[in-house]
Every structure is written in structure tokens, then in C-alpha cells.
Amino acid sequence: MSSAQAPGGARCAARIFRIGVLISGKGSNLQALIDGLADAPIEIAGVVSSRPDARGVERAQAAGLETAVFSLADEPDRERRDDAVARWLEEREIDLIVLAGFMELLTPSFIRRFPGRIVNIHPALLPAFAGLRAMAQALEYGVRIAGVTVHFVDEGMDSGPIILQEAFELPYHRDIDAMSEGEIEAIEKLFHEVEHRLLPKAVRLIAAGRVSADPDNPRLVRVEPDG
Numbered sequence: 001m002s003s004a005q006a007p008g009g010a011r012c013a014a015r016i017f018r019i020g021v022l023i024s025g026k027g028s029n030l031q032a033l034i035d036g037l038a039d040a041p042i043e044i045a046g047v048v049s050s051r052p053d054a055r056g057v058e059r060a061q062a063a064g065l066e067t068a069v070f071s072l073a074d075e076p077d078r079e080r081r082d083d084a085v086a087r088w089l090e091e092r093e094i095d096l097i098v099l100a101g102f103m104e105l106l107t108p109s110f111i112r113r114f115p116g117r118i119v120n121i122h123p124a125l126l127p128a129f130a131g132l133r134a135m136a137q138a139l140e141y142g143v144r145i146a147g148v149t150v151h152f153v154d155e156g157m158d159s160g161p162i163i164l165q166e167a168f169e170l171p172y173h174r175d176i177d178a179m180s181e182g183e184i185e186a187i188e189k190l191f192h193e194v195e196h197r198l199l200p201k202a203v204r205l206i207a208a209g210r211v212s213a214d215p216d217n218p219r220l221v222r223v224e225p226d227g
């Protein structure tokens with residue numbers, strides 16, 4: 001929604017595309033959005049954390065972004081918690097909700113409230129290794145090619161239509177239980193490098209109106225290439 005054509009052909013003032021980012025942890029993907037969208041007509045209009053102690057909240061505040069914490073510890077009823085999150089996002093007129101390391105399943109009523117307007121980043125080549133511990137699942141399985149997926153969110157677990165994927169080769173690694181903290185961090189870095197490129201790219205494409213569902217099969221996502 002970067003610009004609009006008014007009836008009669010006059011060009012409306014460019015409208016900034018507004019995103020809300022949901023996090024639970026370190027917020028390195030949030031940081032990638034903050035840095036990677038700085039020159040785009042896209043505003044991070046709010047950051048929601050499911051945990052008060054998430055490092056991502058500090059990152060958001062350091063960037064001058066509005067933040068709110070909606071934790072299940074404060075409101076254990078998921079319907080009510082997610083309704084409060086939805087209202088907070090609606091008040092900020094969010095165009096797109098970006099799950100950037102949000103480690104909880106959202107209720108079906110929340111997802112139905114924002115049809116086709118929620119995306120998630122997942123550190124695996126879906127449909128392989130859905131769910132929690134995706135990176136560990138891939139390492140334990142012994143895959144040689146790992147990857148990252150950005151997809152629309154539906155009511156299943158990491159099962160929505162795929163927007164972007166990127167694969168990379170995994171170096172040889174030992175059994176995950178035998179790996180040192182440093183070895184695990186080195187592998188995590190490989191995933192993060194791809195995530196931090198792919199997520200801002202997907203948001204830019206959506207904001208530019210270059211991502212659409214195939215009318216014949218909404219499972220398939222059409223992405224208009226550059227130029």
C-alpha cells in the first residue's frame with residue numbers, strides 16, 4: 001500500500017505500510033526488520049512481546065518503537081489474551097502482522113481476524129521440521145541442506161502458504177548433545193544470516209503489493225520478481 005490512485009487519476013500521497021511485530025525472545029529478527037526496512041515506506045507501528053523479559057523489547061525501545069507485553073502469565077485465557085493483542089494492533093491500524101520469533105500458537109479467532117495478513121519466519125524448509133526446535137530437529141535428522149521459510153499463517157502449525165524459502169548447505173557437525181555452546185551458536189548464526197535477509201525481503205514484497213494468492217489455488221503464492 002505504498003501509493004494509491006485516486007478516482008480521476010490524481011495520485012494520492014504515499015501511504016506508509018504499517019506492520020506490527022510479535023516476538024518472544026532475543027529479537028534478532030525484529031532488529032533485522034528495524035535495520036532492513038529503514039529506507040522503505042514501511043513503519044513498525046508496534047511491537048508485542050509475549051514475555052516481559054524478552055531482549056527484543058529492549059531492542060524495540062532502543063529504536064523508539066511502541067511496545068506492549070501480553071503474557072499468558074498475566075492473562076492465562078488465550079482467547080482473551082489474543083483478543084487484547086488483536087485490539088492493540090487494530091488500534092494502530094496495522095496492515096501486516098509479522099511473527100518474528102513469536103513462540104506461541106495464536107488462537108483461530110485471532111488468525112481469522114486478520115485473513116492473509118499474518119506472516120511467520122520458520123528456521124526450516126517447510127513442510128519439514130514444523131513446530132518447536134526446528135533447527136535441532138534438522139540437526140538431529142542429519143540433513144545436509146537446511147533452510148528458512150517465510151509463510152502466511154493459517155490455523156495449523158507452520159502450515160500456511162509459503163512466500164519465500166532459502167536453502168543452504170550445513171557443514172558437518174557432531175551429535176547435537178555433544179556440541180559445545182560455541183558450536184551450536186556457529187550453526188545458529190548460519191540460520192540467522194538467512195532469516196535476517198529473508199524476513200525484511202518478504203515484508204517489502206508484501207508492502208509493494210507483489211505477493212498474491214493464486215486465485216485457482218490459494219495454497220500457491222505468486223511473488224512478482226524484481227524489475
Ligand code: GRF
Pocket residue numbers: 023024025026027028029030056100101102121122123191195
Ligand atoms: C528464529 O530462529 C525464528 O525463526 C524462530 O525463533 C527464532 C527467534 O529468534 N521462530 P529471534 O528472537 O528473532 O532472535
